[in-house]
Amino acid sequence: MNGVIDQYRVEQKPYYHTVADEVDLYEAAYGVRMPMMLKGPTGCGKTRFVEYMAWKLGKPLITVACNEDMTASDLVGRFLLDVSGTRWQDGPLAIAARYGAICYLDEVVEARQDTTVVIHPLTDNRRVLPLEKKGELIHAHPDFQLVISYNPGYQSLMKDLKQSTKQRFGALDFNYPEHAVEMEIVSHETxxxxxxxxxxxxIAERARNLKGHGLDEGISTRMLVYAGSLIAKGVDPQNACRVALVRPITDDPDMRDALDAxxxxxF
Known part of the structure; x- marks a missing residue:
């Protein structure tokens, strides 16, 4: 395997607790190289799921954290200057397409729409990536798959995927696990x-009931793992919860008092 891609291999099995039939559905989607969209709230396990599936399938995983300043060149590549003159450097999407990795665009709606348009030729029957500045057309490796994620409950109308983009993907819904499963995850991780x-x-379930009633987001599974990790290190549980659960999600004094209560x- 090319040394460029080896660094992206998931060497150790990530812990992931299956909630429904998402593993089987994803495996079937990968079998036909269907681009996939993972939808769900922040910190509910979308990224961990992709890492687990990459490990299970034995495929390299290239993750891109999308942001509003990201350009198409950040994804596909650009010419760089060095002592010998100019040289082309592939971006993460081009590397994944060229060498056969899973490319995961995390929180894709944070990227500008003119940037996300570059994924279109890779997500239909063409499976190509034009490198216009270089004058090259990458035909995607047979193992290549594109996966995107976003939080549909958090997006405004100005920040959403176009229908022309959405309809190129299969979709899996994610949410916070049921009580017993989330307990198992927190205990295992911490x-x-x-x-x-x-x-x-x-505590998290109470906070999630306040979403839309003073809270933009509920307490995520990720935050519970943070709190549990502090408690496991000997931090007083109430202090651990204030630091990891309450203070990060709200600055409103009344809401903080309610969560502290x-x-x-x-505890």
Whole structure:
């Protein structure tokens, strides 16, 4: 295998707790190289799922954290100056297409729409990536697959995918796991006892009920893992929850008081 792509291999098995039939569905989608879209709230396991599937399939994974300043050149590549003159450097999308990796565009709606248009030729029957500045047409490697993710509940009308983009993908919905599964995840990731993870998940569920009623986002599974990790290191549970769960998601004094009260109820 080309040394360029070896660095993107997922060497160790990531921990992922299957929630429904998402693993089987993704495997079937990869079998026909269907581009996939993962939809769900922040911190619910979308990225971990992609890492797990890349490991399970034995494919390299190139992850791009999208942002509003990202240009098409950041994805496909650009000419660079060095001591010998100019040389072409592939971007992450071009590397994945050329060598046969899974390319994961995380929070793709954060990128400008004129940037996301470059993925269109890769997500239909053409499976090509034009490098216009270089005058090259990359025909995607047979192992290449494109995966994107976004949080549909968090986007404004100004920040959403065009229908012409959405309809090029299959889609899997993700959400926070049910109580028992989320407890298992938090205990596994942090080493805290089940009674502690039970309390953490209960706090999160209360906060998630406030989404749209003062909170833009609920407490994510990722945040519960942060809190559990602090507790496992000997931090007082109430302090751990304030630092990892309450303070990051709101600056509103009344909302903080309500969440702090929930923490006090359980710890």
């Amino acid at each position: 080493g805290v006892p089940r009674e502690v993870s039970d309390k953490l998940v209960s 929930a923490v006090t109820t359980f």
